[in-house]
């Protein structure tokens with residue numbers, strides 16, 4: 001499919017900002033914590049509403065500087081409003097493939113973004129060009145094929161989820177990107193590549209279960225509209241998936257695990 005299909009399918013629909021707003025660097029990008037220290041110059045590529053980015057800025061203060069970029073204008077507008085005046089923190093509408101800056105970065109982070117890009121090797125090369133020699137790129141991303149639910153979710157949600165993965169694959173996105181990152185880092189010329197498991201496990205009974213396991217209800221409510229418009233599910237199937245899965249989360253659901261890896265690599269000196 002064409003690049004424009006990928007671009008339109010990658011666009012975050014209105015409403016998804018509530019999912020991004022809940023995230024923090026401590027709980028949702030904790031792989032960064034050992035890398036952050038005062039004075040660093042950091043780029044957060046695909047920062048969404050800036051919830052994680054703001055936490056990064058706190059951890060590189062004093063003296064640090066963090067830029068969050070995203071192609072979503074409404075996301076950046078929200079970030080700029082919410083974090084106006086925060087020291088050493090700015091947001092910009094920009095595409096990681098064309099973003100340019102005079103001063104290079106010590107650290108580039110990109111969480112849950114490469115899964116939405118059709119040529120992640122090119123993206124990593126663009127990031128490397130923005131890094132100082134010796135600088136680090138840290139990517140956090142999914143293997144959507146390795147999600148696990150216990151017990152199995154309702155058939156209507158499984159059908160919606162499979163359609164979601166097919167819809168992504170047809171746009172050129174890699175559903176298993178997490179497990180291919182090390183290879184891509186090598187291809188892009190990074191050294192000292194390391195991998196960390198960051199799987200997100202949600203257990204029934206925890207206060208977060210409704211929100212975390214319920215992410216697929218939100219995906220069906222937001223991205224699901226795109227799937228219906230693109231002919232991957234019917235509106236009736238989308239609504240059934242939301243209804244049945246909502247009951248699973250509220251009743252029989254015991255656990256859900258999202259498979260995530262964090263991979264980092266260094267730009268050679």
Ligand SMILES: C[S@@+](CC[C@H](N)C(=O)[O-])C[C@H]1O[C@@H](n2cnc3c(N)ncnc32)[C@H](O)[C@@H]1O
Nearest residue numbers: 020023046047048070071072095096111112113
């Ligand atoms: C799933 S969200 C992740 C947001 C945030 N990093 C987090 O972990 O919560 C992916 C973000 O990547 C952004 N994005 C997609 N393609 C992009 C590109 N080419 N350049 C910059 N941002 C992009 C989307 O607009 C979206 O906000």
